[in-house]
Amino acid sequence: MKKILVDDSRCLACHTCEIACSVAHSASQTLYGAISEQTSPVCGMHVEASGRSRGFPLSCRHCQDAQCVRVCVTKALYMNKEGVVLCDNNRCIGCYMCFIACPFGVMEEKTIASESNINKCDLCAVSGVEPACVSACPTQALVFEEPDVFSKNKRVKYLVELASTS
Numbered sequence: 001m002k003k004i005l006v007d008d009s010r011c012l013a014c015h016t017c018e019i020a021c022s023v024a025h026s027a028s029q030t031l032y033g034a035i036s037e038q039t040s041p042v043c044g045m046h047v048e049a050s051g052r053s054r055g056f057p058l059s060c061r062h063c064q065d066a067q068c069v070r071v072c073v074t075k076a077l078y079m080n081k082e083g084v085v086l087c088d089n090n091r092c093i094g095c096y097m098c099f100i101a102c103p104f105g106v107m108e109e110k111t112i113a114s115e116s117n118i119n120k121c122d123l124c125a126v127s128g129v130e131p132a133c134v135s136a137c138p139t140q141a142l143v144f145e146e147p148d149v150f151s152k153n154k155r156v157k158y159l160v161e162l163a164s165t166s
Contacts, residue, residue, distance in 0.1 A: 020135065
């Protein structure tokens with residue numbers, strides 16, 4: 001299954017991925033419209049400071065053995081047949097067990113009409129295209145590919161850099 005993976009050496013902490021995610025999950029699907037919406041759009045991507053004046057984008061890892069899905073008492077969190085962890089907000093009661101269970105801390109509270117639910121990355125599964133955050137990243141720090149391909153590309157890049165310094 002393809003995943004959003006990060007080349008942290010390229011991330012500038014510009015937050016473009018967060019903006020793209022919010023726009024993609026807004027009612028209007030436009031930046032101006034998203035800013036104007038009465039209920040702010042939610043974002044499943046978060047750029048955290050990495051300590052060296054750069055950032056590290058974090059989103060749901062869509063774990064194979066997702067602890068958040070295991071602990072969800074209402075079965076609002078579930079894994080679809082493609083392996084994407086999704087949330088049925090009609091079933092979510094806002095108990096926040098998923099917040100506690102997620103080892104990456106990527107769950108977020110979403111309040112609509114005074115009801116609390118959770119929000120998380122859905123890999124833009126509804127649209128069926130490359131996730132908005134990946135498409136918007138100006139430095140290509142985010143990629144949407146199979147983990148094995150990502151690892152191989154990193155190994156090749158390392159070997160090329162190693163050979164050029166010798």
